[in-house]
Each structure stands twice: as structure tokens, then as C-alpha cells.
Amino acid sequence: MPRPRHTAIREQIEGLILSGVLKPGDRVPSEQELVAEHGVARMTVSRALSDLVAAGLVVRRRKAGSFVAAPPSEEKLLGVPDMRETLPGHAHAVLKRAVRVASGADRARLGALPKGARVLALLVRHDSQGVPAAMEDRLVSLDAVPEAAGESFVEAPPGTWLLERVPWTEAEHRIRAAAADTGMAAMLGMAAGAPCLVMERRTWRGDQPVTAARITWPGDRHEVTVRSSRGPLRG
Amino acid sequence: MPRPRHTAIREQIEGLILSGVLKPGDRVPSEQELVAEHGVARMTVSRALSDLVAAGLVVRRRKAGSFVAAPPSEEKLLGVPDMRETLPGHAHAVLKRAVRVASGADRARLGALPKGARVLALLVRHDSQGVPAAMEDRLVSLDAVPEAAGESFVEAPPGTWLLERVPWTEAEHRIRAAAADTGMAAMLGMAAGAPCLVMERRTWRGDQPVTAARITWPGDRHEVTVRSSRGPLRG
DNA sequence: TGGCGCATTATGTCTAGACATAATCCGAGG
DNA sequence: CCTCGGATTATGTCTAGACATAATGCGCCA
Numbered sequence: 001m002p003r004p005r006h007t008a009i010r011e012q013i014e015g016l017i018l019s020g021v022l023k024p025g026d027r028v029p030s031e032q033e034l035v036a037e038h039g040v041a042r043m044t045v046s047r048a049l050s051d052l053v054a055a056g057l058v059v060r061r062r063k064a065g066s067f068v069a070a071p072p073s074e075e076k077l078l079g080v081p082d083m084r085e086t087l088p089g090h091a092h093a094v095l096k097r098a099v100r101v102a103s104g105a106d107r108a109r110l111g112a113l114p115k116g117a118r119v120l121a122l123l124v125r126h127d128s129q130g131v132p133a134a135m136e137d138r139l140v141s142l143d144a145v146p147e148a149a150g151e152s153f154v155e156a157p158p159g160t161w162l163l164e165r166v167p168w169t170e171a172e173h174r175i176r177a178a179a180a181d182t183g184m185a186a187m188l189g190m191a192a193g194a195p196c197l198v199m200e201r202r203t204w205r206g207d208q209p210v211t212a213a214r215i216t217w218p219g220d221r222h223e224v225t226v227r228s229s230r231g232p233l234r235g
Numbered sequence: 236m237p238r239p240r241h242t243a244i245r246e247q248i249e250g251l252i253l254s255g256v257l258k259p260g261d262r263v264p265s266e267q268e269l270v271a272e273h274g275v276a277r278m279t280v281s282r283a284l285s286d287l288v289a290a291g292l293v294v295r296r297r298k299a300g301s302f303v304a305a306p307p308s309e310e311k312l313l314g315v316p317d318m319r320e321t322l323p324g325h326a327h328a329v330l331k332r333a334v335r336v337a338s339g340a341d342r343a344r345l346g347a348l349p350k351g352a353r354v355l356a357l358l359v360r361h362d363s364q365g366v367p368a369a370m371e372d373r374l375v376s377l378d379a380v381p382e383a384a385g386e387s388f389v390e391a392p393p394g395t396w397l398l399e400r401v402p403w404t405e406a407e408h409r410i411r412a413a414a415a416d417t418g419m420a421a422m423l424g425m426a427a428g429a430p431c432l433v434m435e436r437r438t439w440r441g442d443q444p445v446t447a448a449r450i451t452w453p454g455d456r457h458e459v460t461v462r463s464s465r466g467p468l469r470g
Numbered sequence: 471t472g473g474c475g476c477a478t479t480a481t482g483t484c485t486a487g488a489c490a491t492a493a494t495c496c497g498a499g500g
Numbered sequence: 501c502c503t504c505g506g507a508t509t510a511t512g513t514c515t516a517g518a519c520a521t522a523a524t525g526c527g528c529c530a
Contacts, residue, residue, distance in 0.1 A: 177412035177430040177454030195412040195430035219412030226408040
């Protein structure tokens, strides 16, 4: 079958959003404009926009128009709540911060990077009411997010900061249990060898790696929740 | 706005699928039939069916018709692979099997059950190439799945068996790290106190609890992977 | 009996209209 | 300057057609 026209229209707008040309809150072309641009009936562009709504990339408001949707909260991405929202009395401290040319190990964590690409490496401790709650060891590709090089991450922790700025297309989480080594145990105020929940999260924009984070939680202080549902749908 | 007609049509079919009247592989009414039944234009029922396809409840084949989709594999539910597919040389053994009236503890795990409801309690060990790989402690509500009472679970482990038969609408996973107690350590062939990944999965059909499983993996032999993506969409 | 090709059929996409509805914009009146 | 209400506008839904396409299955022919 020839490629449906509504698919072409949808992909054009997807491209604008995922490439960053259109940012959250920006207006996307109205039905009228798309009808004129592509020379199709209104139902056809309506279908394209409806599909984008279903995918969560676009929100539409009568009379106002169609807009790029805010990216889903980390909460929705996986049950991993945004730390600032969930941990009571959350604070964080940036323990290390370095910009460097990606090493072999960095490449292994982030995936295919161009030769000589620079990365930002961060080590952050998250506290809840003065008690250490998690350690975050993160790499950010400066190819994908150049503006991260000038960010101190004092205001917002890197997870939150990135999620607000960088549109992503793909995310992977790997969760395992591990025993705390002595360094980790000291930083988290727990016994060496005690069980920890280790989560590695990687995100991509298209084929381009964006960030890789390893977050370690004391096993007795945290759990990850994932909820999924199958129909009835929104609507 | 008055309730859209395509929504009413969609929900009618959703109801047939989720209530179990239509099972995976069954034919759903054709566009023609729905047009005649509801007195609407074909595009309207087409929209309803398209939404069901997007939700993964229905698959459509030209000339053949529309059919109830096979439920997603456990693989897709969460990155938790179906044990039979992923563990090389998988075998399982039912260690305990009991039918009883739900106790207070059973109620706490499964959620709201009618008074006097019966449950099936199972304890299953999963092996990979002769080595213990996981312990599964599961409750099944016999209100939701009466046919489970007569099933031995020798052929297929309970997770696989249930997934093939019971349509679900909601699933929740909680993942945490814990130290193995002596009993668990003995059954899994690991040291007491060693880290384990504990996953509790609960599923519902509508408001009705279906099953609750607690699966314990040795921390060094397993990890859970979750992948999510945001557009480009299928199609 | 067996295999091939074509008619049939259900879905997939699209059009050019129509009316409904929510929300914004803007002007009139206070 | 502020507020209320109506005109405007973009989206939401729907119709009655149309043509395209894939796949089934039947009949024809060997």
C-alpha cells in the first residue's frame, strides 16, 4: 500500500518535536495550515494530529490550537518518582562534576558516540530529611545536550533538569539487586554487604544517546513501582 | 459535549473482550455489522476499531475481519521475560498447592475479596539448567479464575498459564532489594543475607483482583529490564 | 485429484462537505 | 480601568460517498 498521507503528516510533526525545533508549549501548525500545506482534506490532518495526541506528543485545545505536550514526568516514565516530589525533605549535593572526552567505559555505558565526543560526568547524593537516600552516578552526552556543560545542577538535580529539556524517544531501565561495597555503604550510611536496589537508566533521542544514570538505593528504604493498564482508553 | 458515538461503540467491544465473552482469536463484529447495529457511517465504526487496534486489544486483517488480539506476553508487560522462553533449560516444580478460604493475609495481598472467597496458593521453584533460578509465591483468586482450581500447573507455570487465559486491565509491579532469609537462601542455593531482587506483581480485571505473585531472584543471577518509547509510532 | 487465477470481500484511506462545542478575543458598557 | 457577553475560531464529531488493497476461497482447467 502506498504510504498513507496522514502518516507522512504525522511524521513531519514528530520530526519537528523530537529534533527540538518545536519545544513543549510551542504551537504546532493548525489544521487549516496543514490542509493548505499538504493539499488534503481536514479529516486527514485531523487523523494525524489525533494520533499524535494518542502518543502523548501533542495536546489540542479548542479555539486555542494544538501544542507540543509537556514531556511525561519521570513518575510516568517508570514508577520512579521524581526525587524532589516524592522524598520528603529532599536535598541533593553534587559531589563530583567533570567534563571529559568519552573514555572506553563511558562509551560502554552510553552507547555509540562519535569519536572524541565529550561527556559530562556527575556524582550526586540525594538526601531525605538529612538522611542519605540514594547515590546517582550519571553521564550526559554533550553532543546531545550541549547546554548541560554550563549547568551547575544546584537548583534542580540532573534527572529533573534533563527531563524538562530534552525530548527523548527511547528509554531503558535495568534493575538489579546488589550488595553495597564499602564505599557505597559509607556514603549511604548502611552496612557493607547490605542489599541495594540498583537502577540503570539510559535514554536516547532517535539513535543518539542522551544520558545514562546509575542510581543506587538502600534496599530497605525504597521500592520501585510500575503500573500498567490496558484499555479502557482515555476518552 | 455529548458522548461520541465512536466511544460508545469502542466501549461496547472493550466490554465484550474484558469480560471474557470474546476470547483471544475470536472474531469481533465486522464494520458492516456494526454499521447496521448502530446506524452510523462506516468511518465512525472504523474509528472505534482503529482505537482498539491502537490499544492492542484487536487486530484486523483485510478480507478476514477483526479479531481479539492475543494478550501481550509477560515480556511486554514489564521486561520480565516469560520464564520458559528466557531461562535456558527452564524447568519448574510445584512445591505447594492449596485451595483455601482467603485469610486476612491473603486479602491484604490480593485486595478486596468477597467474604468467604476461595484462593489458590502456590509455591513454585523455577530452575535453569538444573540450578534454582527463582522462587514464586502466588495467590490466585478463584472468583476471578475458577478454572484454576482444577489445574495442576505441571505443563505451564502459573504465570504463563494465567497470562494466556485471563484478560487483565491493570497490573502493578513493586520491585525491591532484600536480603535472603535462611529458608529462601537454602531453596535458591545462595548464602543467607545475600541480596535478592523481589518482585511483587498484582493484576486486576476491572476492580476484581486476579492474582498476586511474589517472585524472588538471586541478585547476582537476574535483572529486570524495562523499555519504553515515545513515538515514532507503529505505522 | 491437484493447482492456479480470478472474483469477492473486509479493511484502509481519503474527500468535501456539515453541524456542534469550547474557549478565546474583543468590544461595549459600567 | 475592569468586567461581562457575544462574535469568532479551531477543534471534535459525523456522513455518504469513493477508490485502493490484500487475502480468502471458489471455480475452472489440467
